[in-house]
Amino acid sequence: MPERPSARDALALVTDDFAELPSPGRDGQPDGPLAWPGYDASRARAAARTGEEESVVCGRATVGGTPVVLIAFEFGFLGGSLGEHTGDRLEAAHVHARERRLPVVSLVATGGSRMQEGMLALTQLQRVARQSALTRAAGLPQLAVLRDPTTGGGWATLGAGADVVLALPDAQVGFAGSRVRPPDADPAAYTAQAQLAAGTVDAVVRPGELRETLGRWLSLLTAPSAEPAPVPGALGRVDLPATGWDAVRRARDPERPRAHAYLDAYFTGRAAISGDRCGGTDPDGMLCGFGTHDGRTIAYAAQTGTATRPAGYRTAARLIRLADRLSLPVLTLVDTPGAANDADAERQGAGAAIADLFAAVATARTPITTLVVGEGGSGGALALAAPGNTWVTPDSYFSVIAPELAAAILKRPPEQVRQTADRLRVRPQDLVALGVVRGIAGAAT
Structure with missing residues (x-):
């Protein structure tokens, strides 16, 4: 040897x-x-x-x-x-x-x-x-x-x-x-x-x-900063959807820019962390790490458009707590149809993982900036959103639940899903009017 x-x-x-x-x-x-x-x-x-x-x-x-x-x-x-x-x-x-x-x-x-x-x-x-x-x-x-x-x-x-x-x-x-x-x-x-x-x-x-x-x-x-992360510019369409269902369809469009595109456009260089330190990873659902934007270090946690696994939520909570301790601002990108809800996700502690992320965001002293870049599906999306500093892109939506599921819960026939989407007021402009988000991100320059 x-x-x-x-x-x-x-x-x-x-x-x-x-x-x-x-x-x-x-x-x-x-x-x-x-x-x-x-x-x-x-x-x-x-x-x-x-x-x-x-x-x-x-x-x-x-x-x-x-x-x-x-x-x-x-x-x-x-x-x-x-x-x-x-x-x-x-x-x-x-x-x-x-x-x-x-x-x-x-x-x-x-x-x-x-x-x-x-x-x-x-x-x-x-x-x-x-x-x-x-x-x-x-x-x-x-x-x-x-x-x-x-x-x-x-x-x-x-x-x-x-x-x-x-x-x-x-x-x-x-x-x-x-x-x-x-x-x-x-x-x-x-x-x-x-x-x-x-x-x-x-x-x-x-x-x-x-x-x-x-x-x-x-x-x-080792580059602390007290300033919040700037809001990224929108990379997709800049016109606003006419109806709630239009907003949902645009957010679900497979050609819409996803997390990787936003991170590449925002950071000049970045390094990723991996894993929740509890035996799990969610590489397809949550991207976490630190990057350089205009010479400053900014931490990021970004959903990728898939259902987020418990390990993804725990990794994001780990990222936010580390950034908070090192006095580094955080950028989160919301894009998920919702939390994974299969049997394995329940066995892996989905509820506890989401609760832990809510707590990490709620108690962070460092500034957090959030941009919804696609689907904002229920609590699985909201857990990553900064209270009072969340923005949306024109090709995104945010909803208490997916319109199809809302219709099912309310015992409405499938043909009323589009009407349900309108009633939920999920469009970017609706979210601004409701005071749920601060504003709509403009086109990236």
Whole structure:
């Protein structure tokens, strides 16, 4: 088996100017706190082999022009395991980051907690989690790069707890390490690609692209702004529909511009987050991430015209809360016939996911701007809409429920669906008159 890249190798992938932080001092006991026979000798051999004094190396650097605190695990030092000295270094790194208002980037490669220190090693996870929470509360972004392997408590704290999680291809990633899994466990489930599919990793990045990708993310997440996102211009028709049914037909037109077209026109560059961190993704129904518009970072959550899955709502809520914490404005694009209502959606917690998104929007302190670009179908659309700052395009509609379903509920015959659409007052101009939206977006320039 080839030797795994060292902490210094990982640092060289992302920066050229790493300056190590001073290591916190701690009076050690012979063979550690448990007096584990041979522990001092194991540490000495690990130090001689790797050139490091502990399983993590912490310091300051610049990545893509952004000053950061970098944490790199040395897997060759006792499997990158966490002990008390590791906790000392990780805590000092986060304190340094908060004092100097710097983001934290962790290059993780660990097998978990150190057996030779017993429960004292395991409790370092609580210590690390607290430091991460304090850094989060300070409004500073945390990014993780998952190397091979990323398992145990290191994955469950610095890895999975980061705001943006990137992974190297084929890295072993999972809470259970290879020696403690059930004998019949599918090894493919414990990979970076599997974690991406499960919604716990945002992207798998090749080593040669890591520096550029991290630099782009850091640039996007460290540019707070108090100004709301400008309303995008309408990309479709600019004339207004004559009837409610005309509005519905135009919004359902397969040739109408969709989310991808609006995002491409609005942003000069963007980076996507993926997944709800609960085991789900909705790549066909909800697009979320951060982009650059007129030199400013703006977060986005955009429905794509399909029925939105529970994972899509949870991903959007995650996006809005992250943007709120980093003081970045949010743009949401509404376009869905409604929330997915199949049996699987109910099993996946559709109601709870929608409720969580309503709460994220309602409690956000950062400004949110919404544009309805197509169908605005019931609560599944309204959950993504900003109260008091929602706009519509001329080829969109917003309705308490689809006209066909409204007619069915009211026990009206199918031939009255068009009349029902008119009575619901779903046209853009009706929504303005009712005070439901602020205005109708003009043509994009």
